[in-house]
Amino acid sequence: MDLNVGIVGFGLRAGLHRHVERPGQGSRVSIVCDTSPLSREAAAARLPEAVVTHSLDELIASRPDAVLVLTPDNAHAAVALRTLRAGIPTFCEKPLEVTLEAADEMLRTAYETGTRLYVGHNMRHMPVVRQMREIIEAGTIGQVKSIWCRHFVGHGGDFYFKDWHAERANTTGLLLQKGSHDIDVIHWLAGGYTRTVSAMGDLMVYGAITDRRDNSDQRMGDWYSLDHWPPLQQHGLNEVIDVEDLSMAHLRLDNGVLASYQQCHFTPDYWRNYTIIGTEGRLENLGDGPGDEIHVWTRRVEGRAAPDQVHVVADGDGGHGGADPKLIAEFLRFAVHGGSTETSPVAAREAVAAGIVATQSLRGGGSALPVPPLPDEIIDYFAAGQPGRPRPVPAEAG
Numbered sequence: 001m002d003l004n005v006g007i008v009g010f011g012l013r014a015g016l017h018r019h020v021e022r023p024g025q026g027s028r029v030s031i032v033c034d035t036s037p038l039s040r041e042a043a044a045a046r047l048p049e050a051v052v053t054h055s056l057d058e059l060i061a062s063r064p065d066a067v068l069v070l071t072p073d074n075a076h077a078a079v080a081l082r083t084l085r086a087g088i089p090t091f092c093e094k095p096l097e098v099t100l101e102a103a104d105e106m107l108r109t110a111y112e113t114g115t116r117l118y119v120g121h122n123m124r125h126m127p128v129v130r131q132m133r134e135i136i137e138a139g140t141i142g143q144v145k146s147i148w149c150r151h152f153v154g155h156g157g158d159f160y161f162k163d164w165h166a167e168r169a170n171t172t173g174l175l176l177q178k179g180s181h182d183i184d185v186i187h188w189l190a191g192g193y194t195r196t197v198s199a200m201g202d203l204m205v206y207g208a209i210t211d212r213r214d215n216s217d218q219r220m221g222d223w224y225s226l227d228h229w230p231p232l233q234q235h236g237l238n239e240v241i242d243v244e245d246l247s248m249a250h251l252r253l254d255n256g257v258l259a260s261y262q263q264c265h266f267t268p269d270y271w272r273n274y275t276i277i278g279t280e281g282r283l284e285n286l287g288d289g290p291g292d293e294i295h296v297w298t299r300r301v302e303g304r305a306a307p308d309q310v311h312v313v314a315d316g317d318g319g320h321g322g323a324d325p326k327l328i329a330e331f332l333r334f335a336v337h338g339g340s341t342e343t344s345p346v347a348a349r350e351a352v353a354a355g356i357v358a359t360q361s362l363r364g365g366g367s368a369l370p371v372p373p374l375p376d377e378i379i380d381y382f383a384a385g386q387p388g389r390p391r392p393v394p395a396e397a398g
Contacts, residue, residue: 003332004030006064006088008056008079009071010039012220013093013120016068017047019318019328027332033059038219060086066335069093073177074170077102080117084109089116089335091328095180095355096348098172100372103352107345107374111381114388116338118331119348121184125323125330127314128288129185132274135283135311136189140296142280144190147259149182150273156245156265157234158224161206162215166238175199175247175263175362176355182261182272183251184351189276192255193347194354194371199362201247205266211235231266249358250368281308290315339385346374346382 005020010032017029031051032043044052053059059067060082066089069079076097083090084106096119097103110117123129136144153159160178164170171177187193213236215223228234245265252258275284281298295307316322327343334341350371357371381387 003027003065003336004062005332006031006033006059006062006067007043008033008059008067008069008083009075010034010043011036011070011072013070014039014042014046015319016070016324016328019325020068020332022325022329025329025332030064031059031062036216038217042219056082060088064088066332067091072164072170074098077106080106081109084113084115084117087113087115089118091118091120091331091335093120094122094184094348094351095177096345096352098170098176098352098356100353100356103349104374107349107378107382110345110386111378114386116335116386117345118334118341119343119345120327120331121181121343121348121351122320122323122327123181123185124188124342125320125326126288127290127316127321127323128285128292128294129188131294131311131313132276132283132285133189135294135296136276136278140281140298140309141276141278141283144257144276144278146257146277147186147190148275148277149186149259149261151178151182151261151263152267152269152271152273153178153263153265154267154270155224156267157206157228157231157237158220160243160265161234161237161241161245162223163220163238166206166241166243168242171243172356173243173247173359173362174265175201175244175249175359176352179247179249179261179263179355179358180348180351182263183354184347185274186251186259186261187253187347187350189274190253190255190257190259192253192257193350194251194259195254195373196252196368196370197249197354197358197361198366198368199247199249199358200366201244201362203241203244204246205231206234206237206241206245208232209234209237212237212239212241214239229268244362247358247362249354249362251354251358285313287313289313290321338387341385344382346379349374
């Protein structure tokens with residue numbers, strides 16, 4: 001491949017540029033667009049051969065072969081709708097968007113223009129997830145009936161409550177923003193999508209901290225520290241905090257699987273624990289990084305017992321256990337050649353939809369609410385691998 005790649009948004013996920021420019025891959029970052037002077041300065045320092053601009057018009061006019069949309073979540077659609085209409089294969093960081101209307105418009109636009117859309121759910125490439133899926137697909141625990149996920153977000157105070165993530169206007173809520181990863185994994189491992197969800201949650205810790213400031217003059221590396229403990233001793237939080245720091249949701253999938261997702265942003269440790277129960281056994285990961293373990297039980301026992309199988313979580317070169325380079329490599333291949341991918345825009349939308357409706361339930365008394373499905377023609381188009389333009393491409397509006 002000999003690809004020129006654009007990046008829109010040079011913030012928390014800007015490190016993905018390293019995987020675009022991996023030796024032997026034949027791709028390079030040719031242009032970066034960001035409205036923040038601080039981010040443009042960082043882009044110029046890291047990518048001295050790339051054009052750095054504040055103008056999305058300039059990026060689109062440069063006609064890159066592909067583009068990574070790495071902006072804050074509530075700007076994904078505003079950017080991606082333009083790049084899709086301009087015919088530029090588009091990578092959109094997860095979550096797809098923060099409203100169902102915007103997410104559905106993105107899929108509809110990709111369908112109408114035939115421009116390839118890829119969503120960055122990198123956990124589908126993480127070793128721990130892939131190994132659990134392989135165990136399930138081998139039939140080791142029988143037919144999956146329930147999945148429980150506990151997410152201990154030990155870095156929550158630094159990662160999500162000192163910048164734009166802390167505001168509903170930017171994220172809808174962390175049950176969506178952070179939870180979309182795990183909801184997508186639950187769906188992938190269970191082989192279905194959420195159709196009914198109920199949730200509860202609250203702002204239990206960080207709302208009590210009064211030390212606030214505008215952190216737009218800093219980047220996360222300027223404030224992150226493991227020394228920020230216990231949580232109530234955090235300082236310099238975002239001026240507005242109106243998202244929950246503790247959430248729990250119950251999901252009923254279209255294939256009958258029951259699942260639960262629990263997320264806490266003030267734990268001392270930072271990892272995910274999945275328990276997957278089937279008709280012939282269960283599995284559970286103890287840690288989610290390289291060298292951690294997946295335990296599998298397939299015999300009836302008295303009380304707690306040693307697992308019947310132990311699988312060591314593999315390692316990989318690059319971020320998230322090697323997931324990030326695989327994610328970018330898959331996108332670049334897809335941008336040029338099309339075909340099937342491990343990630344799915346429909347699955348990304350379904351994770352967003354479940355997270356949004358769960359947040360509505362959480363803030364509305366915890367009632368079970370339906371998750372609206374996509375139209376069949378959209379589902380069929382993406383299931384076929386986005387085969388091309390079914391109708392003329394609208395002109396780029398500028």
